[in-house]
Amino acid sequence: MNENIALKAKLLDIYRLLRTRFGYRNWWPGNSPFEIVVGAVLTQNTNWANVEKAIQNLNAADVLEPARLLSLPVDELKRLVRPAGFYNQKAVRLRAVTRWWLDCGILIAPAKADVDALCSDLLKIDGIGFETADCILLYALRLPTFVIDAYTRRAAARIGITAGEMRYEPLKRLFERCLPCDIDLYNDFHAQWVALGKTYCRKKPLCSECPLGGICQFAKSKI
DNA sequence: ATCCGGCAGA
DNA sequence: TCTGCGGGAT
Numbered sequence: 001m002n003e004n005i006a007l008k009a010k011l012l013d014i015y016r017l018l019r020t021r022f023g024y025r026n027w028w029p030g031n032s033p034f035e036i037v038v039g040a041v042l043t044q045n046t047n048w049a050n051v052e053k054a055i056q057n058l059n060a061a062d063v064l065e066p067a068r069l070l071s072l073p074v075d076e077l078k079r080l081v082r083p084a085g086f087y088n089q090k091a092v093r094l095r096a097v098t099r100w101w102l103d104c105g106i107l108i109a110p111a112k113a114d115v116d117a118l119c120s121d122l123l124k125i126d127g128i129g130f131e132t133a134d135c136i137l138l139y140a141l142r143l144p145t146f147v148i149d150a151y152t153r154r155a156a157a158r159i160g161i162t163a164g165e166m167r168y169e170p171l172k173r174l175f176e177r178c179l180p181c182d183i184d185l186y187n188d189f190h191a192q193w194v195a196l197g198k199t200y201c202r203k204k205p206l207c208s209e210c211p212l213g214g215i216c217q218f219a220k221s222k223i
Numbered sequence: 224a225t226c227c228g229g230c231a232g233a
Numbered sequence: 234t235c236t237g238c239g240g241g242a243t
Contacts, residue, residue, distance in 0.1 A: 028228095044229040050241055051228085085239040089230080129230050149228055194228055203226085 008178045010161065014212060015185070018192035021211040022199075025191030028139035030055075035064055036140040037101060040132050041093050042084040053083035066098050093127030097136075100125055115143045130168040138190070144183050146175040147190040151197025158201060160217030 029048075030036040035055065042051040055064070057080040063069045069077070078091040100122065115137060122133035134147040153165045162171065179185060200210040207219040 040228090043227090045227060045238090046229085046240085047227045047242070049227095050239095053241085083240060085227085085241075086229090086237095087239075089238065093230090127230065131229065135228080147228090151228075190228090198228085 004178065007161065007174075010215065011175070011178050013215065014159070015189050015192060017211045017215075018196055019188070022192055022195040025188055025195060027187055027191040028135070030139075032064075033140040034066055034098075034101065037097055037136050038064065038069075038094060040135040040139070041090055041097055041127065042081060044086065044090070044132060046085050050083050050085060054081040057081070057083070066102050069098050070095060070102070089127060093125075096125050096127060097122075115145055118143070119145065130172075134172070138183070138186055142183055144176075144181050144186060146172050146179070146186050148172045148175075149190070149194065149197075151201065152190070152193040155193060155196055155201040155212075158205070158216060158218035159212060 028036045028039065030039055038058065039051055039055060042054050058064045058069070061072070061076075061080055063072050063077075063080070072080075074091055074095060077094065078087045081087045081090050081094065084090060104118075104121070118141075119133050119137060122128050122136060123130070128136075131147060131149055134145045137143045137145045138147055148168050148171050153162075153168075153171060156162045156171065157165045162174075166174070175189075179189070196210075196212070200206045200212075205218070207213055207216070207222055210216065210219060213219045
């Protein structure tokens with residue numbers, strides 16, 4: 001209980017420090033909710049620059065819309081998303097999640113949807129795991145769920161928030177318990193973790209420049 | 224060479 | 234837990 005309060009304060013402190021360093025991240029890039037869904041699949045273990053090339057291809061082919069994407073032969077879809085890598089699986093995954101998107105009728109009343117129920121539906125789709133599901137829920141549907149990724153787990157462990165790298169769901173629930181349920185905070189905090197992981201808290205960390213140097217166990221242990 | 228805003232199957 | 238998937242940028 002006491003520890004929980006300290007953790008709450010520490011998390012908000014971390015967010016403040018990251019936000020000061022990186023600025024508001026304005027996530028998720030994309031011109032429509034459906035484009036965000038597509039990007040969430042395409043970016044699986046893939047550099048965002050390559051995802052943008054694939055999305056450009058889809059735009060140029062005028063299939064960045066659910067019905068038109070589904071009307072495209074799967075081999076043609078594979079060709080378009082090729083720059084994003086894993087294109088054989090991703091083309092299939094895009095079709096599956098697009099079918100879900102059309103079936104769900106979610107666009108009408110996303111605010112009323114039950115987040116955990118929707119998440120369960122998404123997880124049934126082959127190729128949609130925890131992170132992709134949460135990205136779709138948070139960034140495309142603007143529903144309150146905290147997205148975890150490899151950067152977040154690594155940084156949280158190094159900072160000393162967690163003892164070692166936690167699994168996806170426990171870490172997600174920890175953040176959701178310790179932070180105010182605020183969609184905009186969830187949105188930007190995840191983006192800040194990514195910025196931290198790409199810039200400082202890499203595999204080979206750059207602790208000397210890190211904005212969290214003052215509160216990070218790992219940084220302190222190196223002095 | 225290495226790494227990427229994961230996931231599924233074994 | 235380990236491995237295949239994969240093009241593209243550094």
